[in-house]
Amino acid sequence: MFNYRQLHYFYSVAKAGGMVRGAEQLHLTPQTLSGQIAQLEEKLGVALFRRTGRRLELTEAGRLALSYADEIFQVGNELEETLRNRHGERPFLFRVGIADVVPKSIAYRLLAPALGLPEPVRMVCREDKFERLLAELAIHRLDMVLADRPLSPGMDVKGYSHLLGECGLTFFAAPGLATKLEGGFPHLLDSAPLLIPGEDSAIRAPLLRWLRGQNIHPRLVGEFDDGALMKSFGQAGAGVFPAPTAIAAEVAAQYGVVSVGRTEAINERFFLITVERKLSHPAALAVSEAAHQGLFPTRETLHKQP
Known part of the structure; x- marks a missing residue:
């Protein structure tokens, strides 16, 4: 034994x-x-x-x-907590994987509504590479995965991609660098120092294609798997960097940078990936509803607003 x-x-x-x-x-x-x-x-x-x-x-x-021991002892702790508080209300577990390319502020704003449900919720967040999170989802160690891309047909994972929303890109620069950029947007990016997301980011390839299509040739001075690190370099004046327009005001306030332009020609999309064709988990439903009504309002929602 x-x-x-x-x-x-x-x-x-x-x-x-x-x-x-x-x-x-x-x-x-x-x-x-x-x-x-x-x-x-x-x-x-x-x-x-x-x-x-x-x-x-x-x-x-x-x-x-x-990884197995983590789960074993977590279940043991839940068992102990449940038995000790069996006369009280037991919180239900919400296990979510967050792809490491998803901006932390977007992940928070998407997931926070799950904590506001009438029933008590215990959220467990795990950040990792997209493929490793899908493997965890496939064996039901996660209830859902938050990512910047849908499941591709070639992936050997049975799951469904639910679009939470999409938005354009806003480009930021430290105030000192912004004053040195010449011309209107997007041509002010030509020859400018540019910071871009790493290869794991779904937005990287469309961004580079858009720049080539505009005949814009910036100086690529940095590539970052960690979006927060990219923003910190941008804050220090190392280069212009992109961020989702949905959090533009937050990025400007947090990093002390200014917007030098934005485009809707590149859309950054965010998905909720589950093993369910139709969402039924209460927390996942709360995330999806809040995304469509708040962070990424649909056209129908916008028309309903006064």
Whole structure:
């Protein structure tokens, strides 16, 4: 039978980042802890850690084991909480994956309505690469994935893409750089230093095609997988950068930058990906409704507004 105490020892060491720190947290000696983990490795037939210099690193099998241990102990904590509060109202779990290219402010504004439901909600957010999140969705470890692209036909995942909304792009620059840009938009981008999203971003290719179509040739000075890092470089004056128009006011206020132009010729889209053809999860429905009425209003919604 599987020894869950040994799994907990492994989990504690992996989370603590070392045998000594793990032993201190568990009030055990490093020798005892090391021996227990060695027994677990022997039973499983794989090495969970490898030593690199003085540091312990997880092997590939160790990373897989850690992901399962995370879920096992999370379920255990939920069981304990439920039994202790069985006479109260139990919050329902809402597990959402967020593709790491989705701007944090958009993710927050899309997901926040789920916390306003009449029923208590416990939200678990996991940020990762799009493909890895889809794998988690496929085995029902996530209820939905928030992404900047739909499922492609070539992906071996059974799921459905629900469009939350779309918006154009606004280009920003630090005030000092903005004063040096010459001409009207978009031609002021020609020869200007430009910061762009990394290869994982769905908007990158359309952005570069649009620039070529306008016969605009900026100086690409930086590519960023992390949108917040790109904005920080833009804030420092390293270059002009794009952001979704839906959060233009927020970007300007947070980073102290100014808009140098915007276009609707490039649309950044955001999707809710689920295993359901029709949304039924209360939190997912709240996210979709709020997106269409607030952050990304549809034409029908706009016509209904006074």
